[in-house]
Amino acid sequence: MRNFHHKITTMKILTLMIAFAFSSAFALAQVREAVGYPTGDGLVTQLYDMVSFEAGTTPDWNEVRKMFLDEAVITLRTSRDSLSVFSVDGFIDDFIRFEGQVRAKNLGFKETILAMRPVVVGDMAQVLVLYQTVIPGLERPPQKGIDSFHLIRKNGRWWITSIVNELVTEDNPIPEELSEQ
Numbered sequence: 001m002r003n004f005h006h007k008i009t010t011m012k013i014l015t016l017m018i019a020f021a022f023s024s025a026f027a028l029a030q031v032r033e034a035v036g037y038p039t040g041d042g043l044v045t046q047l048y049d050m051v052s053f054e055a056g057t058t059p060d061w062n063e064v065r066k067m068f069l070d071e072a073v074i075t076l077r078t079s080r081d082s083l084s085v086f087s088v089d090g091f092i093d094d095f096i097r098f099e100g101q102v103r104a105k106n107l108g109f110k111e112t113i114l115a116m117r118p119v120v121v122g123d124m125a126q127v128l129v130l131y132q133t134v135i136p137g138l139e140r141p142p143q144k145g146i147d148s149f150h151l152i153r154k155n156g157r158w159w160i161t162s163i164v165n166e167l168v169t170e171d172n173p174i175p176e177e178l179s180e181q
Helices: 002-035 040-051 061-065 088-099 102-107
Strands: 068-079 082-086 108-121 124-134 143-154 157-167
Touching: 040 061, 040 108, 040 124, 040 143, 040 157, 061 088, 068 088, 068 143, 082 088, 088 102, 102 108
Parallel strands: 068 157
Antiparallel strands: 068 082, 108 124, 124 143, 143 157
16 A cells, blocks of 8 residues: 555656646746847847757757747848748748758858847837858858848837848948948
8 A cells, every 4th residue: 555655646746747847838938928039139149049050959940930920031042143032931941951951960050140230210120140151060161141130029029020131242242331340
C-alpha cells in the first residue's frame, strides 16, 4: 500500500510540474504578445539576430513570424537583376530553403547590422539598415545590402508591415545617411 501512495504522490508532483511549466510558457507568451517590442529599432535588431544561426542549428521561425503583421509584404533582391515578393510565410519558406542548402546548414549564416537609421513619427516608423551577410568558413567576401523596414505600433507593440531590400554594388553604392562610421 505504501508503494501505491508513493506512486500517486509522485504522479501528482509530476502533473503539477508539467502544469506549471505549460502555464509559465503560456504566461511568457502572453507577456510577449502584450509587451512585444517596445521600440521599432529593437524589433529590427532582434529580427537580424533571429535569422542568424550557427552551424547545425536553425532559427525559431515561429518567433520570427510573431514579429510581422499577418498581412506584411517582403520584397527581396533574390539576385542582382531580380526581385521576389513574399508573404510572411513565403519569406520564411524561402529562408528555410536557403537554410537547407549544404553550405549554410553545415557552416551557419550571419547577418550583421552595420548601420541603422530609424525615423519614428507617432505610431509609424521607417528603419533603414545597412547590413552584411556571410556564411562563415566560405572564402566569399561578405555581401552588403540595404533593408527598408516599415513598422506600425499596434496594441502597444511594434510590428513589421513591410521590408524592401536592395544589394550594395558599384552601381548602387551605400547612401551617405547609412555610411559606416
